[in-house]
Amino acid sequence: MRDSKLDLWVFAALPPELELLVRNLNASEQGQEAGARWFLAETKKMRVGLGLTGVGVASACFSLGSFLACIPAPRAIMVGSCGALPGSGLQVGDSVVASSESFSELGVLDKPGIGDPEDLKGLGLEQEIPLDKGLGEVLLGAARGLGRARLGRLLTVAGVSASLAQARARRKRFQAMAENMEGYGLALASHKLGLEAAEVRGVSNKAGERDKSSWNLERAQVLAQEIVLAFIEGGPS
Secondary structure (H helix, E strand, O other): OOOOOOOEEEEEOOHHHOHHHHHHOOOEEEEEEOOEEEEEEEOOOOEEEEEEOOOOHHHHHHHHHHHHHHOOOOEEEEEEEEEEOOOOOOOOOOEEEEEEEEEOOOOEEEEOOEEEOHHHHHHOOOOEEEOOHHHHHHHHHHHHOOOOEEEEEEEEOOOOOOOHHHHHHHHHHHOOOEEEOOHHHHHHHHHHHOOEEEEEEEEEEEOOOOOHHHOOHHHHHHHHHHHHHHHHHHOOO
């Protein structure tokens, strides 16, 4: 276990989702915690860890637990891309800041990809977990300085929507704006450990549309990092 502490963790699933931050903050690679790579940046205002969780909620939960247990920080932000759910009003190239994260499949599956935890509530399942309001509002302000941005519920899925019909069903059930594969891991960790946590994602595609010719994954990944970079450079000490 390391004795170093950070002011902020920034987490992402994949290397391209951290590349801009690593480069612009002159972060240095620190090796691995429990098999997950991380970088350290020291700015005038804060010490920032940049950690890679891997793809999917299971990998995210394991990596986040390892990072946060070994190297504490009072705040954490997750960045990445997401698919806009039908009726959300989000378009490719927009950004969204999470007010909460729900885990779509948690509970008894009453529809494909949609769980209902009611019959299992004696087990203490929490399908929706709120994220920090204050930190989210600060990130939303930074996001609006860079383009169209919205605040709302996000949905973590074990498997992304295979069709528009499935995406519509998820939107109807959870009233979420977009789907992703890791955010619930951060929400759960912050809830258990008492962290201030937030999540910001760029919209890369419309959920349920599998024709990747209409996607813009690179722009979504860069946009989320630009928002967090603006926060770090202008944020509190």
